[in-house]
Amino acid sequence: MPTKPLISKQVESSINAAIASEFYASHLYRHIANYMQRLGYFGAQKFFQAEASHEVEHSQMLVGYLNDMGAVASMPMVDAITEDIASLADALEAAYDTEVQLLKDYVKWHGGSDPVTQQFLLQFIEIQRKAVGEFGDLISRLERCGDDKAALLMLDKELGE
Numbered sequence: 001m002p003t004k005p006l007i008s009k010q011v012e013s014s015i016n017a018a019i020a021s022e023f024y025a026s027h028l029y030r031h032i033a034n035y036m037q038r039l040g041y042f043g044a045q046k047f048f049q050a051e052a053s054h055e056v057e058h059s060q061m062l063v064g065y066l067n068d069m070g071a072v073a074s075m076p077m078v079d080a081i082t083e084d085i086a087s088l089a090d091a092l093e094a095a096y097d098t099e100v101q102l103l104k105d106y107v108k109w110h111g112g113s114d115p116v117t118q119q120f121l122l123q124f125i126e127i128q129r130k131a132v133g134e135f136g137d138l139i140s141r142l143e144r145c146g147d148d149k150a151a152l153l154m155l156d157k158e159l160g161e
């Protein structure tokens, strides 16, 4: 017979919420990648496809944690993405906002957890801090490009490397 869960119902539901958020981010990044392809930003397309895969990896880490603690993750329903992404700026801003929100959410989930879960969640706060920094830097880089098409294409190329 499987063992009894080692975490509270509240912590279990926080981790399930985190799983749902990681899937949402993955879904959003696939959506953005599709739009980047449409706009001819093939470097950004590749970049966002890779980001989408990272988010699925993050969700899998959370699934593994629930299993370690004697619980089972629930697979969430993921909302359809309807955001219009008409430019590279739209893409980077949507990603930045999503990562900032997720950073705030992880801080909240961390605050409401037991010490073992808190220790596990710290790595996600670190991941989010870096993601927020990375997208913030990319938005600054994009602002430096201004209307210079050659600079934009160079940034796109870098994103694909």
Ligand SMILES: [Fe+2]
Residues within 6 Å of the ligand: 022, 025, 054, 055, 058, 127
């Ligand atoms: Fe993530």
